Amino acid sequence: MSVGLIERYRDRLPFAADDPVVTLGEGSTPLIHAPTLSDRVGAEVWIKFEGLNPTGSFKDRGMTCAVSAAVREGAEAVICASTGNTSASAAAYAARAGLRCVVIVPEGRIATGKLAQALMHGARVIALNGNFDEALKLVREVVDRHPIALVNSVNRYRLEGQKTAAFEIFEQLGAIDALCIPVGNAGNITAYWKGFNEVDQKPAMFGFQAAGAAPLVEGAPVANPQTVATAIRIGNPARWEEAMNAMTSSHGAVRAVTDAQILDAYRFLASREGVFVEPASAASVAGLMVHGAGGAERVVCVCTGHGLKDPDTALDQVGGVLPCEPTLTAVESAVLG
Ligand SMILES: *Cc1c(COP(=O)(O)O)cnc(C)c1O
Numbered sequence: 436m437s438v439g440l441i442e443r444y445r446d447r448l449p450f451a452a453d454d455p456v457v458t459l460g461e462g463s464t465p466l467i468h469a470p471t472l473s474d475r476v477g478a479e480v481w482i483k484f485e486g487l488n489p490t491g492s493f494k495d496r497g498m499t500c501a502v503s504a505a506v507r508e509g510a511e512a513v514i515c516a517s518t519g520n521t522s523a524s525a526a527a528y529a530a531r532a533g534l535r536c537v538v539i540v541p542e543g544r545i546a547t548g549k550l551a552q553a554l555m556h557g558a559r560v561i562a563l564n565g566n567f568d569e570a571l572k573l574v575r576e577v578v579d580r581h582p583i584a585l586v587n588s589v590n591r592y593r594l595e596g597q598k599t600a601a602f603e604i605f606e607q608l609g610a611i612d613a614l615c616i617p618v619g620n621a622g623n624i625t626a627y628w629k630g631f632n633e634v635d636q637k638p639a640m641f642g643f644q645a646a647g648a649a650p651l652v653e654g655a656p657v658a659n660p661q662t663v664a665t666a667i668r669i670g671n672p673a674r675w676e677e678a679m680n681a682m683t684s685s686h687g688a689v690r691a692v693t694d695a696q697i698l699d700a701y702r703f704l705a706s707r708e709g710v711f712v713e714p715a716s717a718a719s720v721a722g723l724m725v726h727g728a729g730g731a732e733r734v735v736c737v738c739t740g741h742g743l744k745d746p747d748t749a750l751d752q753v754g755g756v757l758p759c760e761p762t763l764t765a766v767e768s769a770v771l772g
Contacts, residue, residue, distance in 0.1 A: 437463060439499055442601045445603070447633060448500065448595050457502045457532040459489035462599055465641040466607050466735070472757035473516030473705045476723055478664035479733045481611075482704075483604060486712055486741030490552060492666075493623060493739050496600060497586075497593030497611055502528040505584035505591045511535060512583045516570035518619065519549030519665050520740055525586050526556035537583070539563050544665050546713065566660065568671045571620075588622025589673050594644070595625055600628025604735055611638045612731035617739055618642035618651060618689065619667035619720035621678035628681035639729055640687035647714075649691040651679060663694045663748060666740060687729070692721040702752055702767060704738070709747075711742030762768035 439458030441450050466691070473480045480518035485493035493632030502525070505513055512535035515525045522538035522545075529536035538553050542562040554562050563570045571587060578585045583698045588594060604611065614631075616624050624642050631638060644652055648668050657670035671677065682689050691698075697714055705711045716738040728734050742749060759769045 437633070439501060440496055440596060441499055442659055444599050444602060448599075448769065449592070450500075450503065455503055455506045456499070457528050458499050459495065459508060459527060459531060460695040461488050463603065464488060464600070466604060467708075467709070467710060469736075471709050472703070472720065476727065478728065478731055480723065481608065481735045482708070482710055482720075483600060483737045484710060484712070485600065485737060485739050486716065490520070490524045491741035491744055492520035492528045493597060493600065493737070494520045494585070495528075497588060497590075497596040497626070498528045499624070500592040500596035501584070501586040501590045502532050502534070503587070505534065506532050510582070510584040510586070512537065513586045514538070514574050514577060514583045515586045516540075516567060517545075517573045518567050518668055519545040520666055520744070521560060521561065521732065523549045523552035523556070526553040526558035529558065530556040535559075537561065537573055541566050543568060544668065546665055547747055548744040565671050571673065585735050587621055587673070588684035594622060594626040594629060597626030598630030598633065600737070601627045602634060605631070605634045605636055607670050608638060608733070608735070611733045611735050613639040613641055613687065613728035613734045614737065615641045615719040615723045615728055615734060616737040617664070617667050617715050618644050618678060619648075619672065619715065620667040621651070621672035621674035623737070623739065624681055625674045626678040628685065640681045640685040640730060641722060641726075641728050642682055642687070642689040643690065643718045644691050645697060645718060646691040646693045646740065651675065651689045652691045662697070664715035664718055665745070666698050666713060670735045690722055692718055692725055696721040696725050698752060705742060710738065712738040713740040713742055713744045714748055716740050720766060
């Protein structure tokens with residue numbers, strides 16, 4: 436039986452014993468040793484596969500907490516701006532809790548799987564003729580005017596839930612030297628750093644942004660962020676200072692990886708390690724492959740979302756299927772060819 440993370444870590448989360456809990460059994464995701472990647476980069480590398488959460492991304496860790504708190508506070512509706520995974524997760528947990536859910540996504544930039552999830556879970560999906568940063572600014576204004584709970588990672592319960600991934604890594608591996616993680620709105624790296632600190636761990640935090648959406652690397656907001664890794668297509672991260680503090684005080688760094696490097700790592704993970712992640716998730720591995728992790732010996736790469744989220748990008752990256760007539764000769768030549 437899988438218990439959700441509020442139940443697993445209630446003593447370290449802002450929930451009392453009799454508080455309502457909205458859970459889909461999130462957390463407790465596998466930490467997968469990556470031997471081929473380890474050889475390639477000359478370190479012991481593990482993948483924290485967050486794509487195996489209930490809706491296919493780490494957002495579920497934060498959402499069980501944000502939606503449980505919203506229910507505790509008597510909310511009837513939740514809202515978020517999203518590059519995709521937050522909306523899928525918010526829609527699922529809201530459905531579970533019987534709350535209305537509204538999501539605002541950048542038009543045409545959300546991966547197919549994520550859109551299907553939000554719609555199937557019954558959310559009202561608004562496609563904004565604008566980018567994520569504009570969507571977040573607008574939903575913040577909406578919640579100032581209406582009694583709707585905001586479940587973006589500016590919500591403190593999101594980070595509380597997400598920090599539990601650091602607990603799991605520590606429980607399983609003990610001390611690690613470095614954590615590599617993709618950075619978009621910068622909530623997750625902030626949450627991991629909080630979690631590690633709560634168990635007295637200080638791994639070097641290496642954050643990786645897509646080169647076309649790398650405000651933290653450039654030191655200034657990016658007006659028109661562009662990248663194939665849509666989940667981190669963000670030009671003005673909400674948790675900017677906290678993320679920079681995590682990287683600086685842990686002696687890590689923030690670096691950029693190009694879309695080509697992200698897609699190389701994406702194919703490498705799927706074809707050589709058997710782990711299919713979405714493009715944004717491959718940014719952590721791309722960063723490790725391209726920039727290293729400061730000479731760390733034991734490294735965890737966070738792979739934030741599942742590859743099935745974005746089938747279109749996957750199919751763009753690989754060869755097609757082989758057509759074949761239904762005869763033994765044709766099948767043999769196709770099989771052995
Ligand atoms: C949300 C998300 C990110 C970025 O996380 P932030 O907390 O916004 O930095 C990275 N990868 C995936 C798959 C995501 O859904």
